[in-house]
Amino acid sequence: MSADDFIPFLEFPPELRKIVYSTNAIESLNARFRKAAVRRGHFPTDQAALKVLYLVAIERRKNRQSPTGRINAWKDILNQLTIHYADRLATNN
Numbered sequence: 001m002s003a004d005d006f007i008p009f010l011e012f013p014p015e016l017r018k019i020v021y022s023t024n025a026i027e028s029l030n031a032r033f034r035k036a037a038v039r040r041g042h043f044p045t046d047q048a049a050l051k052v053l054y055l056v057a058i059e060r061r062k063n064r065q066s067p068t069g070r071i072n073a074w075k076d077i078l079n080q081l082t083i084h085y086a087d088r089l090a091t092n093n
Helices: 003-011 014-021 024-040 046-058 074-085
Strands: none
Touching (some): 024 046
């Protein structure tokens, strides 16, 4: 990675930088999906597989600080994303 690739990253506010460079939440969810799929083996239909993945995604985790999957300071992050990428975000009107 060159400095030209990295410097735009530094222009983001700290809230956005944390979200951009951390993939822990995504990796954790993918691991949970893999574990659920392997545990069940074969799915008779695509709909059955989607149901299992949905249930895994909404499952509350007892041992986590944020069991519902909420991100701390999400409103601040969303505000910054709106400022930087207003043309790319869909609004709920």
